[in-house]
Structure formats: structure tokens, C-alpha cells
Amino acid sequence: MAFDVRSLVGAIAAAALVAGCASNMKVGNNFDYNSFAARVKTGESTGKDVAQWIGQPYGRGVELLPDGTRLNVWTYYYGAGQIPSGANTTFKMLQVKFDQDDRVQGYVWTGDLSGTTVEDKSQPK
Numbered sequence: 001m002a003f004d005v006r007s008l009v010g011a012i013a014a015a016a017l018v019a020g021c022a023s024n025m026k027v028g029n030n031f032d033y034n035s036f037a038a039r040v041k042t043g044e045s046t047g048k049d050v051a052q053w054i055g056q057p058y059g060r061g062v063e064l065l066p067d068g069t070r071l072n073v074w075t076y077y078y079g080a081g082q083i084p085s086g087a088n089t090t091f092k093m094l095q096v097k098f099d100q101d102d103r104v105q106g107y108v109w110t111g112d113l114s115g116t117t118v119e120d121k122s123q124p125k
Contacts, residue, residue, distance in 0.1 A: 028058050028077040033094060033109060040096075045104040050074065050096055063097060071097040071105055 031054040039045070039053055051057075057074035064070055074096045081089030093110040 023083060024080070025083045026078075026080045028079060029055060030078045031055065031076050031092075031094065033092065036094065036107075037109075040104055040107065042106060043103055047072075047074070047098055047102045050104065054094075057096075069099075071099060072102075073097050 036050070036054050040050070054076060057076055059075035059077075061073045061075065062070055063073050075093065076096075077091070077093040079089075079091040081087065081091075091110075093108075095108040096104060097106045097108075099105050
């Protein structure tokens with residue numbers, strides 16, 4: 001599944017320019033990545049679990065792997081900042097991938113551009 005963050009940010013910036021002066025802008029719904037990462041278990045966690053932890057996704061799509069496997073992809077994103085200056089800008093995105101039995105097969109995390117440290121919870125303890 002292709003998702004171009006630059007296109008999304010560009011669209012937000014264009015909307016702000018049309019709106020006029022500098023203003024605070026938010027897009028998407030805020031979510032807690034660390035809470036998600038601490039709970040998710042590949043092959044066990046379901047879509048229902050993920051929705052309980054961080055809410056409904058902002059977008060849904062499909063990823064087709066080279067071997068023909070289809071994964072359902074839920075996309076969560078949140079961005080905030082001052083437009084057009086870019087002051088106090090933050091953006092994060094999480095894509096959760098499910099098999100046809102609604103079990104998490106993996107996820108992609110894109111960190112917060114504000115420099116906030118995110119703990120790596122991808123490694124087994």
C-alpha cells in the first residue's frame with residue numbers, strides 16, 4: 001500500500017495558504033503508539049483489539065505481497081503544527097497489517113517529527 005506523507009503534508013499546507021494567515025492546524029486523530037506497541041502480539045492480536053486500544057483507523061487499504069498474499073491495512077495518522085511557518089510541527093503515522101483472519105501480521109511506524117523519543121517495543125523481551 002503506497003501512502004505518500006509528503007503529498008498529505010503538501011495538501012495540508014495548501015489548504016492553510018488558501019485559508020490565509022498563520023494558524024494552528026490538526027489532521028487525523030491523535031493516538032498512543034507506545035500503548036499500542038506494548039500490547040500488540042503478531043499473529044494473536046485482532047482488529048477488534050487494535051480498535052479498542054487506539055480507536056478506529058483513519059483509512060483502510062490493501063497490501064498485495066509478491067507471493068500473492070493480501071493484507072488488510074489500517075492507517076492511523078496525526079499531524080499538528082502552525083501553518084505556514086511549520087512551527088511546533090509534529091506528525092506520526094501507524095499502519096497495521098492484518099491477514100484474512102483479522103490477525104495482526106505486522107505494522108509500520110513513522111515517528112514524530114518533533115524529536116520526541118519513541119521506545120522501540122518491536123523486539124521480544
